[in-house]
Amino acid sequence: MAIPMVVLVTGFRPWGSHSKNPSGQIASRLDGAEIRGEKVVGVELKVSYREVRGKLPALILSLKPSVALHLGLAPETPA
Numbered sequence: 001m002a003i004p005m006v007v008l009v010t011g012f013r014p015w016g017s018h019s020k021n022p023s024g025q026i027a028s029r030l031d032g033a034e035i036r037g038e039k040v041v042g043v044e045l046k047v048s049y050r051e052v053r054g055k056l057p058a059l060i061l062s063l064k065p066s067v068a069l070h071l072g073l074a075p076e077t078p079a
Contacts, residue, residue, distance in 0.1 A: 005038040008065035010056070012072060015047035023071035038066065 009030050011023030024044035031042030041063060045052055060068060 006063050006065045007035065007038050007040045008060065008063055008068040009040060009042045010045055010059075010068070010070045011042070012045055012047045015073075018073065018075060021047075021073045023073050026071055041065070 009027045011025070011027035012021050013024050014021045027042035027044050029042070030040045033040040033042075043055075043059065045055065
């Protein structure tokens, strides 16, 4: 029996004056997709150190992803 491979993609909900956060939108859209035989689990997190610190380690331990991609929004950067 093959071990299921999982890709974890995290992003954040909108925050501050930003009505949208592309990182969370990407994570949500990829949730449930399959890429090259690996299931994608996309998770949108609240912009809160407490929430990330409380949820992310348990998520990684339970999913045991082969890859974890954590996205964010840096609104003051030009690209």
